[in-house]
Amino acid sequence: MKKPSAAALSLALLPFLTMCFSVPLWDRIHPMLLGLPFNMLWLIVWIVLSSLCMWCAYRVETARDTPARRGR
Amino acid sequence: MSPAAICLTTIGAIVAFGTAIGFLAGVRRRMDLEQWTVGGRGFGTLLVFLLMAGEVYTTFAFLGASGWAYSRGGPALYVLTYLTLAYVVSFFFLPQLWEAGRRYGMQTESDFFAVRYGNRHLAGFVCIVGIVCFIPYLQLQITGLGIIVSVASFGGIGRVPAMSFAVVLLVAFVFAGGVRAVAWVSVVKDALMLLAAVAIGIGIPLVHFGGIGPMFAQLAHEHPAHLTMPGATANLGHAWYVSTVLLTSLGFYMWPHAFAAAFTARSGDTLRRNALVMPIYSLTLAFIFFAGFASVLIVPGMANGDLALLTVVRQTFPPWFLGIVGGAGALTAMVPASIFLLTAATLFAKNLFRPLCAPAMSDDQVARLARAMVAVMGLVSLMLAVFTSSTLVSLLLTGYAGVAQFFPGVVLGLYWRRVSTTAVFTGLVVGVASAVVLMVSHHDPLFGVSAGFLALCLNFVIVIGGSLLGAPSGHEREERVRAEQFASMFE
Numbered sequence: 001m002k003k004p005s006a007a008a009l010s011l012a013l014l015p016f017l018t019m020c021f022s023v024p025l026w027d028r029i030h031p032m033l034l035g036l037p038f039n040m041l042w043l044i045v046w047i048v049l050s051s052l053c054m055w056c057a058y059r060v061e062t063a064r065d066t067p068a069r070r071g072r
Numbered sequence: 073m074s075p076a077a078i079c080l081t082t083i084g085a086i087v088a089f090g091t092a093i094g095f096l097a098g099v100r101r102r103m104d105l106e107q108w109t110v111g112g113r114g115f116g117t118l119l120v121f122l123l124m125a126g127e128v129y130t131t132f133a134f135l136g137a138s139g140w141a142y143s144r145g146g147p148a149l150y151v152l153t154y155l156t157l158a159y160v161v162s163f164f165f166l167p168q169l170w171e172a173g174r175r176y177g178m179q180t181e182s183d184f185f186a187v188r189y190g191n192r193h194l195a196g197f198v199c200i201v202g203i204v205c206f207i208p209y210l211q212l213q214i215t216g217l218g219i220i221v222s223v224a225s226f227g228g229i230g231r232v233p234a235m236s237f238a239v240v241l242l243v244a245f246v247f248a249g250g251v252r253a254v255a256w257v258s259v260v261k262d263a264l265m266l267l268a269a270v271a272i273g274i275g276i277p278l279v280h281f282g283g284i285g286p287m288f289a290q291l292a293h294e295h296p297a298h299l300t301m302p303g304a305t306a307n308l309g310h311a312w313y314v315s316t317v318l319l320t321s322l323g324f325y326m327w328p329h330a331f332a333a334a335f336t337a338r339s340g341d342t343l344r345r346n347a348l349v350m351p352i353y354s355l356t357l358a359f360i361f362f363a364g365f366a367s368v369l370i371v372p373g374m375a376n377g378d379l380a381l382l383t384v385v386r387q388t389f390p391p392w393f394l395g396i397v398g399g400a401g402a403l404t405a406m407v408p409a410s411i412f413l414l415t416a417a418t419l420f421a422k423n424l425f426r427p428l429c430a431p432a433m434s435d436d437q438v439a440r441l442a443r444a445m446v447a448v449m450g451l452v453s454l455m456l457a458v459f460t461s462s463t464l465v466s467l468l469l470t471g472y473a474g475v476a477q478f479f480p481g482v483v484l485g486l487y488w489r490r491v492s493t494t495a496v497f498t499g500l501v502v503g504v505a506s507a508v509v510l511m512v513s514h515h516d517p518l519f520g521v522s523a524g525f526l527a528l529c530l531n532f533v534i535v536i537g538g539s540l541l542g543a544p545s546g547h548e549r550e551e552r553v554r555a556e557q558f559a560s561m562f563e
Contacts, residue, residue, distance in 0.1 A: 001171045001340045001485060003562040005166040012160045019153045020317045023310045027146070028298050031290050035285020037292065037299045043152045044358050049158050051351045054163055058344055 002064060008057040015050035019043060076226040082395025083224055083402055088162070090260045090403045091245055092559035094253035120337045121346055123255040123411075124330070128155070128350075129265060130209075130408040131216030132468050133357055134401050135378050143377030144229030145295075145303025145520035147313065148361065154317045155354040158324030163347040166325060167340030168486050168562050174335075175561065181331040181478065182423035188485040189493040190554055192427055197497070198478060199423040201504055202328040203449075205474040206416045208467040209327075210453035213409035216378075217402060217469075218457065223382040224398040232458055238406070239454045246410040246417075246446050254410050255336075260443060261407050266356055272385055273359025276366045279388050287366050298368060312517050314468070315525035322528070323476025329408075329415040331482075343456075378418030417445035473511060473524025477503035480528075480535040487562070488539075489555040495538025506528065 026042045035043055073081075133151070140148035172178065176187045181202060186195035207263035216237050245253070277287035292299060302309040325331055337343050360381070367380040370387070372378055382401075386394050421442035426433045433441075477500055484491040507527035510516055516523035 001167050001562060003168070008366065012163065015157060015160050019156060020314055023301070023313050027300050027310065027313075029296060032285075032288065032292065035283065037288055039146070039149060039300060040152075040358070040361065041242055043149060047152065047156050047351050047355055050160060051348055054160060054348045054351070055495065057163060058348055061344065062341075 005060060008060045011053050011057040011060070014053050015046060019046045019050070021037060076224070076228050078391040079395040079398065080226045082392055083220070085400040086264065087241070087402050088398025089405070090257045091241070091408060094245060094257040094259055098331060114137050119255050120333070120342050121335050121349060123336060124346060124350065124441060129356070129404060130402065131213050131405040134265065134360065134404050135216050135381055136212070137220060137357055138360050138364030138466065139366070139378035142367045143362050143381040144305050144308065144386040145298035146301040147303050147305060147308035147366070150313050150316050152354065154320040154324070154355055155357065156351040157317060157321035159347045161321055162325050163344060165348070165483050165486055166334050166343045166372060169482070170334050170337055170340045170343055170375070170555070171561055172486065172558065177336060179332065180258060180419050180423055182419055182514045185481060186423070188554060189496060190550060191493050191497065194493065194497045196424055197500065199419050201312050201474055201477070205471040206328070206412050207453055207456060208471045210409055210412050210449065210495055211456045212467040213405040214453055214457040219378060220382065220398045220401045223379060223386060226395060233384070235457055239450045242406055242409055242413065243447050243450045246413045247443055248253045249282060254407060255412070257403065257407050261400070261403035264396070265404050268397045268400040269356045269359040273362040276363045276384055276388050280366060280370055284362055287369070291365060291369060295368065305373070307517055307520055309520055311520040312522055314521040319476050319522050319525040319528060320472050322479045323472045326475040326478040326482065328419060328475070329411045332415055372472045379415045413446045413449050416449050417442040420445045469524070470511060473507040474504060476524055477507065479530050484535060489559045490539050491535065491555070492539045492542055493551060495535045497536035498538060499531040502534055505526045506530055
């Protein structure tokens with residue numbers, strides 16, 4: 001197990017930008033899509049996309065770990 | 073049978089079934105300290121997932137989140153965000169923490185501070201702060217149980233007898249089962265809660281408004297301000313949202329039980345994979361929000377928002393269904409509450425009492441003392457739940473302001489060679505003290521920013537600044553050796 005890589009960290013920055021820091025941009029009711037207020041829909045979509053971001057980060061991290069394990 | 077009887081019987085049956093599964097999981101294993109607290113460090117991805125989901129989705133998510141959607145509106149959305157971001161954060165230190173835990177035989181958060189910083193007083197302080205922060209969290213669960221039983225009995229059973237009974241059941245359960253029992257009851261609890269959340273999140277808007285879309289359309293028309301921040305509050309705007317999300321997502325795994333749950337895993341990779349799946353699970357909460365927002369239109373003007381969800385369920389569905397929702401809710405309170413009891417008791421016996429009062433105690437004696445402490449903690453929280461009142465969400469946020477202060481010490485301790493023990497200790501004390509002062513003097517939020525977050529910033533500045541400037545402590549050699557051992561683990 002290594003220190004987290006810069007690549008994985010930058011993938012993790014995306015959910016923070018979209019779900020947290022950018023709140024003034026998306027905290028509104030309209031446009032209502034799929035019957036949901038815009039802020040709620042935005043968060044729901046990003047919960048799923050965050051999981052996807054972390055899956056990419058997981059691929060990055062395991063790729064780094066594997067050669068080290070072989071060398072041991 | 074009267075509606076109340078049908079409802080209470082259903083709840084009773086669900087709780088009995090869940091408890092039985094827990095007891096069976098604990099049978100035929102020798103319960104030494106390692107087995108009781110960290111399940112012998114042998115949990116695979118599924119069991120770790122169940123344990124973590126079990127302790128995360130508490131009454132807070134069930135009644136508290138819907139209660140805030142009802143009484144505060146928009147600001148409640150922070151819950152969806154922080155739960156997702158907490159897992160994102162965990163991905164970057166939990167696996168490494170597991171590695172350190174295995175190497176040094178850590179069982180608790182206080183163990184980490186003792187091993188990394190080699191300071192008994194720091195470890196003791198971490199322990200005390202951890203135990204104190206648990207009390208509002210436990211109180212939250214017990215209050216939730218009281219609400220469920222009194223709504224389900226149609227007012228027939230008072231909150232105090234309901235809460236007392238719940239505490240007795242809890243203590244017995246933790247006593248017998250340990251952490252493995254808790255993980256297995258989570259299976260029943262999560263399945264039921266998922267079912268209940270989806271059913272009420274879709275069912276309530278459908279019955280009253282013809283669907284989720286029409287419900288939100290009506291709400292946007294009648295109370296447009298309720299759906300965005302600051303909603304029905306004066307000062308919970310965007311600055312509050314950002315600061316609270318940061319405080320709670322960084323603080324999430326600083327809860328001593330969540331921290332300790334990491335040590336139950338079989339490998340660090342288990343924890344990484346867990347971080348990918350858990351956000352999806354928090355989608356369940358969206359359904360609870362639908363029900364909470366629908367309550368604004370169905371039962372306007374309730375004084376206690378935490379009652380809104382169950383009151384609407386009672387109005388909308390037959391009694392047996394209220395029983396299922398209530399039973400799911402009861403397990404949702406009991407499972408985490410037993411983890412809190414288990415963790416707090418272990419912390420007290422192993423990290424506070426033994427090192428300070430009776431160094432000669434054996435592990436078996438520690439385990440016995442821990443069991444006795446379970447009863448004491450249960451009683452204290454029951455007293456608080458009976459004699460004080462606060463909304464479920466504000467109880468949780470109080471605890472978060474405290475535990476989040478561990479974050480700099482944990483994360484910098486893992487990765488940064490230069491971090492100094494004195495700086496970590498000072499930062500932690502100042503962080504906790506300033507959070508307490510701001511909250512007690514009713515300055516939360518301060519200028520629209522969460523008080524706990526301001527305290528955390530101060531804490532970070534002290535830890536980083538103090539470590540860089542570094543007054544000599546006289547233990548530089550030992551500190552450097554420990555820092556080297558930790559940092560070299562992750563290269």
